[in-house]
Every structure is written in C-alpha cells, then in structure tokens.
Amino acid sequence: SAVISQKPSRDICQRGTSLTIQCQVDSQVTMMFWYRQQPGQSLTLIATANQGSEATYESGFVIDKFPISRPNLTFSTLTVSNMSPEDSSIYLCSVEEDSYEQYFGPGTRLTVT
Amino acid sequence: SQELEQSPQSLIVQEGKNLTINCTSSKTLYGLYWYKQKYGEGLIFLMMLQKGGEEKSHEKITAKLDEKKQQSSLHITASQPSHAGIYLCGADPNSGYALNFGKGTSLLVTP
DSSP: OOOEEEEOSEEEEOTTOOEEEEEEESSOOSEEEEEEEOTTOOEEEEEEEETTSOOEEOTTOOTTTSOEEEEETTEEEEEEOSOOGGGOEEEEEEEEOTTSOEEEOOOEEEEEO | OOOEEEEOSEEEEETTOOEEEEEEESSOOSEEEEEEEOTTSOEEEEEEEOSTTOEEEETTEEEEEOTTSSEEEEEESSOOGGGOEEEEEEEESSTTOOOEEOOOEEEEEEO
16 A cells, blocks of 8 residues: 655644645555545545646635645645635545555644644 | 435444444445544545445454445444544545545544
C-alpha cells in the first residue's frame, strides 16, 4: 500500500494568512484527493487533483481559496488562503491505487486564531 | 448524491464483547471502504468490498457487503481497547472517484 506523508502535521495560523500543505506519496499515483474534516464532522471532499490537469473542485470550494498544485505523480500541495477561524480543520490527502484501494495521509491539523 | 448512514452513532462495549457497525447507502455501491480513525489523526484503511455478498476479514475484524450492494456491516470479535476509535464507511460511485463518507461510529472499549 502507498505510504503518504503530509507537512506540516499541525499549525496555528493567524486570520488572514495562508498556509500551504504538502502531500508526498512513495509511489506514482494518478488519482489524488484533498479532504477537509471539520471538528466533530466527517470528511468532505475539497477537490480532485490529477497530474497534468487542473484540479476539479467540489461545490462550495473555489480555486482562489484553495489553490492546488500537482506537479508530478508523487506530490501535491493544497493552500488555504486568507484564513478565517472557520477554516480550522484537519486537512487530508488521499490516493487511489490501481487496486482501487484508497489510502489517506496522516492529516494536517490547522487552527486559525 | 450518494448518502451513507452509519449506525450506531456511538458504542461503548466491554472488553471481550463482540460488536457490529452498519453502513447503509441510498444508492448501489460500486465500492465500500472501511476506515478507522484515532482522534485528530488520519484514516487507517481496513478493508474494501466491491462484490455483492463479499466478505473480508483482517485479524478480529470482518466486513460484509450485502448482495444488493447497498449495505455493509463491520463486525469486531472479542473487542480490545486497541479497537477504540471512530469507524468510517466510505463509498465511491465509480472507480477513480473520491469517496463519500458516513458520519462515523465512535467506539469505546472499556476494561
């Protein structure tokens, strides 16, 4: 199974600033996803990030707020821009392998003050 | 969109007891995934089921997908404190798609 790492693991940020979260996979994968998990809630998909194409965003999420890069098959970044306390969440990246199994990174715990 | 309903919402069991968590979909499932999450951490992949009637086991955890592919159950035998956490079911409408998740079942195992 794919091994996924995320940086940072956690951060405390001030309102109005931006944070870029990195997701690194130990193997090449086509499908990569970014999710958000707000306190006490389940996971919500932010966007699908496939290498070589623009990210596809879900309803309620826009590129200006959550720009995503996918420069190659093992790496992606998600930026949370102009943060507000409502952005305090755990952000998770996941990948789908050829077996259709989907694996998640350890998450980035973001607190916005 | 596909909705997943998990039951129960929370569960407290005594160590050594068996338990079952259910996940019901509003639509036919292409794939059903079970994950475990410790508080504030990432999701640990447990199992994926794709075929109607499929059953998979890993250590003391067994997951089944019904024939109609709209309901799955996760069964833990002889529960241990290490089984504590939040169990999430996820489903994809087709291969290569992101998962929709249920709201999770919080499990506490008492000594």
